[in-house]
Amino acid sequence: MSASTPISVLLPVRNGAEYLPEAIASIEAQTYSKYEVIAIDDGSSDDSWFVLQEWASRDERVKVFRQGPEGIVPALEFARSEATGSYLARMDADDIARPTRFELQLQLMESDTSLAICGCAIEYFPPEKVRDGALRYQTWLNTPATPEEIEKELFVECPLPHPAFFMRADAIEEVGGYRDLGWPEDYDLLLRVWQSGGRLGKVSAVLMQWREAPQRLSRTDKRYALDAFRRCKVHHLVSAFPSAVNGVLIWGAGRVGKGFGRELARVGVPIMAYAEVNPRKIGQNIHGAPVLDTNEALRLRNVLHLASVGQEGARQTLRNLLSSAGYRELENFVAMA
Structure with missing residues (x-):
């Protein structure tokens, strides 16, 4: 790890050209600037690759790669294999990080070495597309504040939103990284880290804007269907x-x-x-x-x-x-x- 880049941002992209510039701008606006970005174009058929190349050409902290399409798990594992930071920050191509996201999440992780992953409060956007169900879910996500409160919700739903994950790289390596077992890869990772003894924390401030869109992977991929979540929960319940x-x-x-x-x-x-x-x-x-x-x-x-x-x-x-x-x-x- 380079001492000057303790944070590696894992950014998988699939046909994200429409909103990618907003995500990029939000990363560039971070108050904590000692990061690198590992962006993986996972078989995009739009202009995502050109947007990423242009970004890399003007910012030496950005490394871009192409694959596939192979899926989000191979993309994340590819990005993780290229990461040099001691912390891994997730980011999606259509979301927006508030300027103090990296600073405050790093501050929390540095202040409590028992934490393996932390998240933050989120806000769905744009408001005209956010329905009552999403608002209820937003309230549920944002309510647990302490590691003890978060872990009590672990078998209700994934209590930390994936685009807000801020992780110790060694804790993720210890459990084998992301894997694809036909259910949500983020939830599976969180449960394995918790079972390994890693605690889960959260910055209570809203540091991420989570885009509500019908084409979001969690709405279109069978790995995020209700029965897949149920299988994941039961598998880890029996294990834990x-x-x-x-x-x-x-x-x-x-x-x-x-x-x-x-x-x-x-x-x-x-x-x-x-x-x-x-x-x-x-x-x-x-x-x-x-x-x-x-x-x-x-x-x-x-x-x-x-x-x-x-x-x-x-x-x-x-x-x-x-x-x-x-x-x-x-x-x-x-x-x-």
Whole structure:
């Protein structure tokens, strides 16, 4: 690593020419300037390569490469192999970094050496394209502030947005970097880093503008579909909580809970019971697993409890209930959605 460039920006590009100049301008405007950019044109058919070449010709910190198209994981791993910084900062070709992003994320990582990855608060844009669902997701992403709060959300959704990742290069190398297993590569990486002992942090300030666009990869690629997220969560749940193989109790016999039940059963995890407050569901059986009332479920202490409801309010109610009954989050119960 060169002491003068501690940050390597990983920038994969696929047909990003329309918005790439805005992303470039936001990188150039950073208050912390000791960085290098590793930009990978992943088989673009528009003018992305020419935009990148022009940028590299006027800024010696920028290195550009072409491949493929091979996909985002090979592009990120190519960029990582060329990176010389001790920190890796993710950036997408259609997003905008606020000027103090690198400065504040570096400051946080330097002040807490237990952190392996940090993110930041984000803002969806442009406002005329941001719908209620995106605003709710933005609020959820921006709410957890501490490493302890972030890790409690790990099996609900990916609690740090990928374009805002700021990572220790050695922590990413330790877990083998990005990989493509048919589910979200960023979520998979975050969960592996956490399981390896790396803590996750966040700068509470809004440092990234995340473009809301129908062609965004997370909206068009099957790796980011609901069932792919579910498979990723279950895979890492079983890895992080080995006691799950002895059986789980699922709080919530609705769409979310039953979806996890099917995937858990598919990988061989016994579903000991479901728990419900709806009297019409109590006493039923779901694929052989009884649906218990709250009191019966709380007495079943020798299994991992999963608070598997989609609505944040209901999830918090379950957290409060289980905590008041002596259960400890991320020890014998986990919130999932």
